[in-house]
Amino acid sequence: MIEIERLTKRYGRKLAVDDLSFQVRPGVVTGFLGPNGAGKSTTMRMMLDLDNPTGGSVRIDGKHYRELAEPLKHIGALLEAKSMHGGRTAYNNLLCLAQSNRIPASRVSEVLEMVGLTAVAKKKTKGFSLGMGQRLGIASALLGDPEILMFDEPVNGLDPEGIHWIRNLMKALAHEGRTVFVSSHLMSEMALTADHLIVIGQGRLLADTSMADFIHENSRSFARLRSPDRERLRDVLHAAGFTAVEAADGVLEIDGATTEELGELAAREGIVLHELSAQRASLEEAFMRMTAQSVEYHAHSNGAHGPGPGPVQGWGQPQPAAGPRWGERRPDEGA
Numbered sequence: 001m002i003e004i005e006r007l008t009k010r011y012g013r014k015l016a017v018d019d020l021s022f023q024v025r026p027g028v029v030t031g032f033l034g035p036n037g038a039g040k041s042t043t044m045r046m047m048l049d050l051d052n053p054t055g056g057s058v059r060i061d062g063k064h065y066r067e068l069a070e071p072l073k074h075i076g077a078l079l080e081a082k083s084m085h086g087g088r089t090a091y092n093n094l095l096c097l098a099q100s101n102r103i104p105a106s107r108v109s110e111v112l113e114m115v116g117l118t119a120v121a122k123k124k125t126k127g128f129s130l131g132m133g134q135r136l137g138i139a140s141a142l143l144g145d146p147e148i149l150m151f152d153e154p155v156n157g158l159d160p161e162g163i164h165w166i167r168n169l170m171k172a173l174a175h176e177g178r179t180v181f182v183s184s185h186l187m188s189e190m191a192l193t194a195d196h197l198i199v200i201g202q203g204r205l206l207a208d209t210s211m212a213d214f215i216h217e218n219s220r221s222f223a224r225l226r227s228p229d230r231e232r233l234r235d236v237l238h239a240a241g242f243t244a245v246e247a248a249d250g251v252l253e254i255d256g257a258t259t260e261e262l263g264e265l266a267a268r269e270g271i272v273l274h275e276l277s278a279q280r281a282s283l284e285e286a287f288m289r290m291t292a293q294s295v296e297y298h299a300h301s302n303g304a305h306g307p308g309p310g311p312v313q314g315w316g317q318p319q320p321a322a323g324p325r326w327g328e329r330r331p332d333e334g335a
């Protein structure tokens, strides 16, 4: 278990992490999300005692990192900018780490095998590809067989097979009862991997919730109906008390009705349907709605980014209906 309490980090005038409190629990994969510059890496560095907090604390299994005698046996981490000694072989890089934590040398071969690097164990790491470097970083995280694992952007540089492998590895580690904390910019990947989410924006906690609730609370769900008899369908829906909105492709979109209700209504009225489908936003859309107000860097473009944000129900308080999204201009930015 990782416990973050009132964690704060200030760099000069920049408040990178702002009074952040949350816990990362064992047995599930917890995703760590936030727009660029939200403070994720700073938070992760403070978790590993690589950066000193301005205020607040991090506890790893109830202790501060520096109180852990052999930290690799408690927490293993893959950080984005993991530095390995390029002049050493993969094996020797891991052996040095193992020796400093009184981990038997036999474990080095074991973790190299686990990450698929046995064949290049005796090669110097300076020639490693990004993907091989990631695998070696993951091997170093697994070295001490720790109960807590932290991965910052683990799929960076991995090919589809590698992405599949790391996804299954994280799930398996969580299934064994370990604490798994992972950050990623790849929303589709996060949606497939994480059970729980911690979302931050501008250093502050925006959400601490299950994946399912996050998507449910931050997205519009509606039904799509397509019929060659659209006008009559619209009248029938209206008479039944449903509001149908016509989308650009001529499909009717109806909020607040189940596909069962709508299908049965159409059948009763003898209306042919060519499509009847339930629509639910992706994690990416939900994330963009949730974090719209806290995106630090905005690209200047004409912003072709799918459906615009509608009213959002946040955590106990209503969020602004339509904030700037990635690729959009903020109202105060002028032409």
Ligand SMILES: Nc1ncnc2c1ncn2[C@@H]1O[C@H](COP(=O)(O)OP(=O)(O)OP(=O)(O)O)[C@@H](O)[C@H]1O
Pocket: 011, 014, 015, 016, 034, 035, 036, 037, 038, 039, 040, 041, 042, 043
């Ligand atoms: N050493 C530093 N000195 C000054 N400012 C810093 C330093 N490290 C981070 N920051 C600032 O703190 C904020 C948080 O940065 P951080 O790298 O933690 O964000 P992040 O969520 O990991 O971003 P990204 O998704 O882009 O990796 C940013 O505004 C960043 O510019």
